[in-house]
Amino acid sequence: MGSLGTNPAAAFSAFAADDKAPFQPLNPEDVRAYLHMAVDFISDYYTNIESMPVLPNVKPGYLQGELGASPPTYSAPFDVSMKELRTSVVPGMTHWASPNFFAFFPSTNSAAAIAGDLIASAMNTVGFRWQASPAATEMEVLALDWLAQLLRLLTTFMNRTSSGRGTGGGVILGTTREAMLVTLVAARDAALRRTGSVGVSGLPQLTVYAADQTHSTFFKACRLAGFDPAHIRSIPTGPETDYGLDPARLLQVMQADVDAGLVPTYICATVGTTSSNAVDPVGADADVAAIFNAWVHVDAAYAGSACICPEFRHHLDRVERVDSISMSPHKWLLTCLDCTCLYVRDAHRLSDSLETNPEYLKNDATDSGEVTDLKDMQVGVGRRFRGLKLWMVMRTYGTAKLQEHIRSDVAMAKMFEDFVRDDDRFEVVVPRNFALVCFRIKANGGMTEEDADEANRVLMDNLNKTGKAYLAHTVVGDRFVLRFAVGSSLQEERHVRSAWELIKKTTTEIIMD
Numbered sequence: 001m002g003s004l005g006t007n008p009a010a011a012f013s014a015f016a017a018d019d020k021a022p023f024q025p026l027n028p029e030d031v032r033a034y035l036h037m038a039v040d041f042i043s044d045y046y047t048n049i050e051s052m053p054v055l056p057n058v059k060p061g062y063l064q065g066e067l068g069a070s071p072p073t074y075s076a077p078f079d080v081s082m083k084e085l086r087t088s089v090v091p092g093m094t095h096w097a098s099p100n101f102f103a104f105f106p107s108t109n110s111a112a113a114i115a116g117d118l119i120a121s122a123m124n125t126v127g128f129r130w131q132a133s134p135a136a137t138e139m140e141v142l143a144l145d146w147l148a149q150l151l152r153l154l155t156t157f158m159n160r161t162s163s164g165r166g167t168g169g170g171v172i173l174g175t176t177r178e179a180m181l182v183t184l185v186a187a188r189d190a191a192l193r194r195t196g197s198v199g200v201s202g203l204p205q206l207t208v209y210a211a212d213q214t215h216s217t218f219f220k221a222c223r224l225a226g227f228d229p230a231h232i233r234s235i236p237t238g239p240e241t242d243y244g245l246d247p248a249r250l251l252q253v254m255q256a257d258v259d260a261g262l263v264p265t266y267i268c269a270t271v272g273t274t275s276s277n278a279v280d281p282v283g284a285d286a287d288v289a290a291i292f293n294a295w296v297h298v299d300a301a302y303a304g305s306a307c308i309c310p311e312f313r314h315h316l317d318r319v320e321r322v323d324s325i326s327m328s329p330h331k332w333l334l335t336c337l338d339c340t341c342l343y344v345r346d347a348h349r350l351s352d353s354l355e356t357n358p359e360y361l362k363n364d365a366t367d368s369g370e371v372t373d374l375k376d377m378q379v380g381v382g383r384r385f386r387g388l389k390l391w392m393v394m395r396t397y398g399t400a401k402l403q404e405h406i407r408s409d410v411a412m413a414k415m416f417e418d419f420v421r422d423d424d425r426f427e428v429v430v431p432r433n434f435a436l437v438c439f440r441i442k443a444n445g446g447m448t449e450e451d452a453d454e455a456n457r458v459l460m461d462n463l464n465k466t467g468k469a470y471l472a473h474t475v476v477g478d479r480f481v482l483r484f485a486v487g488s489s490l491q492e493e494r495h496v497r498s499a500w501e502l503i504k505k506t507t508t509e510i511i512m513d
Contacts, residue, residue, distance in 0.1 A: 055465075099488050102485050171342050208268070209294075242430060245270075250288050254288065286321035296322040329390055333402065334397070416499075466506075
């Protein structure tokens with residue numbers, strides 16, 4: 001990626017003199033020229049990203065010093081912005097698309113998704129109701145139903161069935177937190193109605209449940225939905241259940257709450273927790289919930305994508321017993337941010353809590369009951385045309401290639417797991433379910449567990465400082481653990497092997513010191 005060599009001062013001067021020209025922000029020739037430059041930049045970025053440090057070496061506030069603290073008064077050629085993007089912004093990026101990125105969970109992407117998102121941005125439709133943009137709503141409904149079929153969800157979760165409109169349905173949201181929030185609100189309202197609460201007077205009695213491995217976003221969503229923090233149950237897990245939610249313990253906690261006069265309202269079961277990739281037993285937890293008439297939501301943000309492969313689908317067995325499920329193709333299904341797919345078994349339970357129908361939005365299509373108004377399944381009203389990129393990914397690559405993508409990542413993770421197990425300096429801390437390996441330097445010889453924790457901290461810091469790999473950590477069973485997440489769209493076996501060689505070399509240096 002080279003410099004375009006534009007002189008910014010001259011450009012600003014020229015454009016200030018040309019200030020009398022009519023302003024045309026969507027001049028077709030500008031659109032063509034700007035997008036050509038942007039596409040060239042994107043192509044160059046992916047070509048060169050492997051050679052860039054994964055983590056940047058910049059200080060807070062650096063960008064203001066390079067690009068200025070105040071906005072410009074006069075216009076400038078677009079290539080000035082592109083030059084500044086290259087010279088100032090890119091060096092400060094953490095490169096999630098790098099094949100040397102192994103932190104958190106992957107943020108996958110593809111040519112089809114980028115193209116779809118670009119076109120959606122250009123169309124800039126605001127499809128809050130069917131009539132506002134029929135194709136945008138129909139595309140989202142179609143893409144969600146296609147994905148539901150890949151996941152082998154029952155038709156009760158689909159927007160359309162062979163006999164017409166279904167009772168369930170889906171919506172594409174921005175994040176898992178949004179999916180949790182809207183279903184928490186629906187469950188809250190259902191519980192209040194069920195208990196005969198006057199307004200929200202019964203809200204302090206409602207309780208919600210999740211394993212201690214559940215993502216922190218759940219506990220934030222509970223607070224946003226108005227649940228008393230004292231009634232948000234984080235149920236401890238351990239190695240005896242591979243850190244999954246124990247149904248017997250869940251039953252015990254829920255029954256104790258009932259005995260105390262509280263109302264069990266919502267259970268969040270996770271398929272592939274962020275910390276350790278634990279899998280909560282969906283069917284068994286749903287059986288417990290049914291005793292108390294509580295809502296069950298399945299968070300499959302990361303691992304849901306793997307369930308398009310038959311060999312992983314058992315993790316969703318008996319999912320027909322739950323009330324809602326969400327998964328995020330932007331994590332592992334090659335669809336760029338943001339794209340979280342929420343399915344509910346009874347769409348009316350969601351829309352009853354979220355529907356808005358002011359006079360200026362009333363129309364015949366909505367009144368007919370034959371269409372889906374997606375605004376009534378989300379917090380806001382306005383929404384992006386997210387369905388296009390998801391449809392383009394499935395339409396372009398097909399089920400077979402998407403499954404190949406998942407299986408390749410899992411195979412590379414299995415290879416890395418074998419490397420760890422074959423080196424007696426390390427241990428695999430929890431079973432590998434998908435493409436995440438949780439491992440650590442183990443306490444050897446005179447090394448205590450506390451010494452091992454510190455050694456693993458130093459290992460992670462030293463690895464990340466090289467710029468050649470980026471790993472994150474978690475704490476499992478009070479031990480500091482490294483997470484190695486395979487899945488970046490550009491990753492190949494050679495990148496995993498290279499990362500392991502770097503880990504071994506760095507570990508040797510630490511132990512020798």
